[in-house]
Amino acid sequence: MTAKAGIEAVFRAEYGRAVAVLVRFLGDIDLAEEAVQDAFATAVRKWPETGIPPSPAGWIITTARNRAVDRLRRESTREARHAEAAQLYAPDAPPEEGPVRDDRLRLIFTCCHPALATQAQVALTLRLLGGLTTPQIARAFLVPEPTMAQRLVRAKAKIRDARIPYRVPRDADLPERVRGVLAVVYLIFNEGYGGREDLCAEAVRLGRVLAELMPDEPEVLGLLALMLLIEARRPARETSDGDLVLLADQDRRRWDRDLIAEGQSLVRRCLRRNQPGPYQIQAAINAVHSDAATAADTDWGQILALYDQLMVRAPSPVVALNRAVAVAETEGPRTGLTLVDALDLAGYHAFHAVRADLLRRLGRPTEAVAAYEAAIALTENPAERAHLERRRTELQVE
């Protein structure tokens, strides 16, 4: 590995950990980011000559710490800021840096604090834990760069001024706070699903970090499994022209077998725990799909049973829509359509796309075309729109 590629790899893998340790050491997020960026800049200068040190993460953290101390000593104007910043010190900060009390866990809970707006939680998580730059995050969310910069500055100011603590929540609050963290990571994944692959990769990476830090939280494993199993289908999801390929029509030989194996093994681990939750159930549904060699082999009965479970634990009209699709497969499109028509989802493109497909299968082309048109009007994703337009045209030709 060249030094440049090496630094890039260390940056991706260790940026979040380094920032997390430095936030605890310095008690201030901005100072921590500056120090870690300084350390990586030093690495870029030195490593091509000296080679990559045996413990790159340790080197970065030590260098960042020394840099920060030097800087604080040198710049007297910073002293006031430092004194003020000392507020962020975690009251129960232990000195050890083991996997159990990893500083990254504190940082994750601080970034995903419910007192911050969801958009700010997402931006902070990508910035501080993912090491993405402000322009990268702005591009990913189609927001002007100054807007994103402002969002990050405000969020960090609120953390400091309102004194959002830098610690893992107490046990009583933990389940709810973990749900908040998982929601942020899944939101990042879903943004990426719409086309920006780098966000999917980042979400999976964050999911792996969470699974490493909270191996006893079944929903954490469930979310990672869910993302891996969906990500595994990416190579088969689009034609070379960028047209969407539905699950039923995908060339399953193109699925990523390694990701599927990893996702399925996580699902089995969750099953042994027997503490089901919404992410685990959705992962299990995707595991059933990935078990089928062809679409016709899909065990729809098991999928329907899982959707029934999901409707008990996390009922929503969208889950009901997906359940209706499973019903259409087990009991026929007519029963499925009755369930779909009862849903109040007229503003959701997938509702019309599912209706269109069921109407087509029931031999009602005029109504199907109208439903495709409603779906097309509501779809923003170009690949999905191209797919729906093709389906509509096929019906009109017939």
Add this chain to the structure above:
Amino acid sequence: MKHYLLSVMQPVGEPPEPEVLEGIMRDLDVFHAELKAAGAWVFAGGLHGPETATVLRADKGDVLITDGPYTESKEYLGGICLIKAPDLDAALEWGRKATLATTLPIEVRPFMGEAEG
């Protein structure tokens, strides 16, 4: 420690029925007693309505006095509770109890600087 202001956001209109109000006052007393027992209490109190408000404005050295609240709105500050807490999580825990007791939305805001103790 830090000071936080819990503001009770009261909608304009008739107050609740007396028997409902009585329950709320009882819950508030319990909340205040809990604050005191925990050493988090600084000050709390309810405010008269916005129709009792008077506004003063400095104008080139003169002071202009006018009747009425500073802004007309659908909600007004119904009462405040000033607390001491180590961080936002602790303050939000008190805010949670405050909204349950008053049945009204509570806005939590940090004061600048440090509180003693």
